[in-house]
Amino acid sequence: MNCEVCGNPIHGEPQTVLIEGASMRVCGNCVKLGTKITETVPRPSVVTSRSLAPLIPRVDIVEDELVLRDDFGTAIKEAREELGLTQDEFAMKLNERVSLIKHLETGKIKPNDMLAAKLERFLKIDLYVSPEYD
Ligand SMILES: [Zn+2]
Numbered sequence: 333m334n335c336e337v338c339g340n341p342i343h344g345e346p347q348t349v350l351i352e353g354a355s356m357r358v359c360g361n362c363v364k365l366g367t368k369i370t371e372t373v374p375r376p377s378v379v380t381s382r383s384l385a386p387l388i389p390r391v392d393i394v395e396d397e398l399v400l401r402d403d404f405g406t407a408i409k410e411a412r413e414e415l416g417l418t419q420d421e422f423a424m425k426l427n428e429r430v431s432l433i434k435h436l437e438t439g440k441i442k443p444n445d446m447l448a449a450k451l452e453r454f455l456k457i458d459l460y461v462s463p464e465y466d
Pocket residue numbers: 335336337338339340358359360361362
């Protein structure tokens with residue numbers, strides 16, 4: 333092929349240079365007229381094994397593993413009695429049905445997350461414990 337600047341045959345590898353914004357293949361003599369373009373090889377994405385994310389505090393993990401304690405019914409009943417409330421009074425204060433309270437205290441019904449939170453707040457007890465709890 334010929335040099336795109338001077339028209340002379342190019343011996344060997346043609347050089348690609350930038351001349352006035354245009355990329356041209358030129359001979360060795362005309363290389364100095366432009367800015368040499370270095371072949372742009374797509375860089376492989378650098379994968380760093382180093383993670384910048386802070387370590388998750390261990391306490392958060394433990395919290396996620398909390399389970400409803402087996403004796404939640406007894407715990408509710410005892411805490412209620414300590415407050416001197418009957419099942420009816422307790423149900424009224426929680427705005428729940430008495431039948432639900434009875435079932436909770438006998439362990440027939442497990443409280444859902446919202447009810448458990450309400451019971452925990454009201455009775456000041458922990459219904460959710462870590463699995464290691466005995
Ligand atoms: Zn040339």
